[in-house]
Amino acid sequence: MVRRAGGTGSLLVEEAPDPTPSSDEVCVEVRACGVNFADLVVRMGLYRSAKQYVGWPIVPGFEVSGTVQAVGANVARYRPGDRVIGVTRFGGYASRICLPEPQLRPLPAALGFAQGAAFPVAFLTAWYALHELSRLRPGRVVLVHSAAGGVGGALVVLAKRAGCRVIGVVGSAHKVQPVLELGADVVIDKSREALWPAVERAAPDGCHVVLDANGAETLKQSYAHLRPTGRVVVYGFHSLLRRGSDRLNVFRALAGLLRVPRFNPYEMVDKNRGVLAFNLSYLFDELPLFGEAMDDLFGALERGELRLPPVTELPFDNVGEAHRLLHSGGTVGKIALVL
Template identity: 55%
Template sequence: MKKIVIPNAGSYDVLRLEEHPDPVAGPGEVLVAVEAIGVNYADCVVRMGLYESAKKYVGWPITPGFEVAGTVSALGEGVTDLEVGARVIAVTRFGGYASHVVVPRHQVFPAPARLDTYQAAAFPSVHLTAWYALHELTRLRPGMKILVHSAAGGVGGALLQVARIAGCFVVGVVGGSHKIEAARQLGADVVIDKRAENLWETAARHAPEGYDIVLDANGAETLKHSYRHLGPGGRLIIYGFHTMMPRRGGRPDYLKLAVDFVRTPRFNPLDLCNDNKSVLSFNLSYLFPRADLLKEAMDQLLGWVEQGKLQPPQLRTYPLAEVGEAHLAIESGTTVGKLVLTV
């Protein structure tokens, strides 16, 4: 099989396409012949050597990748509810940048007929993130006011749609005029282009009493103001720190990381009680062993796909051998929707 191997932390040049023996499905596992692979910003952080769960569970060398789509190639002992040749989506705790992957049965799901293979590969990570943030960490009610940063990206677009399904009023924040229409199409009631208008003045105008939920993956750049713009009982949900990462060059700027670490707000429990606000955070890679949670989330998400309530994001595809170009693009902050590697 072919797979991308990263021997050590570095820039795009450490992404090596190698040939390896095909893996074998063990008891309770499924071998998937991969046709498409979703690219996530976390993959770049893995490559830079800054992703804690990658260091905890794998170390070096590592093959990144959290999501794939393809067909069932073989079934391990005890797996009787799938057929060889079936179209599937699989989530992987690393190892996804490969032509074949072996995963536990509970991490494999039927690919919806409404999604082609590329759309299927781009689906699980961002939508699981959105579902967990909005259905596990909080309880959505119609009419809630929600602010979504990076609304035209993969997770941002999924958050817009999940919130829209619940009947919430959603304000999406984007970083360029070319992203406005994408956010609107995915369900934003209002789109703020932070490069063309004052982000926080505009955000306050649309929610004078504050937001019920703010979803922020930016880090030091916006966290303090995101918290300030919560209303009574509001929740700030954090799932990343993208602005601490480089937009070019592929290597972390450790001086900037140190400065942003100092700038990152610390939330005192006494203040949280007195302010009547909550701060929540999570990392999806730690949740993959939760078979019950994955099933509940994917059943609901795939049901929404079949009902036409979730639409796939805009896609840009790259051959697996051009993975460095995909990482360069997603790190630039200029992309819309999702990037997919083809095998």
């Protein structure tokens, strides 16, 4: 639980009464929860939908896995003891959580709890960016920034599944091989070579889609490297935070916000390029679309069709360490807290 915005020291483990499910809910005994970069932003008090839907105090967490402990009167699909994966708009860092039935899916037999908990947020985010916003077709050139990360890895996997040519960008050498193993055709390590000349060599005619969660650091050039019909999908601004620090540097964040490029619709029409942006936490209100994404992803997961990014498991009480690892910018794949 986080009672007020701060560094990793503001993450508190507290006791609370067990929740009981309403008639349409399933109560899950949590065995693992996924940790996302957005949780750091929630903890720092900068996540707008957290303020909108919860306020302080808040239990962060968007994804869990575990066993069903109890079900409401209208729930037919699950029974106590079933292994499930759930997505939630906050509250996932808890030992028990009640979720509406549509936010759950069975945990495939081949997956452990940590792998299951690490799956939905990254893949739902990537699915929405690629299938709803990007209209992928085979052969399209897709550039993925931070390709070794949770969402980045899922973007690589889903873009390859759609038959695209994928260029991954990573910030350090140890991330190159894992991204190649996820299926990327080219990986650019921007710590070793200049990013944009390397992109121009890999995609001489420009990119159809660029997935960018960096913010001001790359957004302008991401747009400049689109080909006609291309689009940049913006889904985060992680360069507003300082790598390795769990504290908000207000001046850095403000300076970063001022550097976010403005896009001119007249020029966008003229160049035939688009800029799209989204936040998954509002997708919970779009039930048919949410269901379509869940069905596609969980069907593919169950059939073993998706390569999954690696998952680092940490004991639940090491939640501060999990956040510090994500702040470092050096992680590969996902982190899951295991109860």
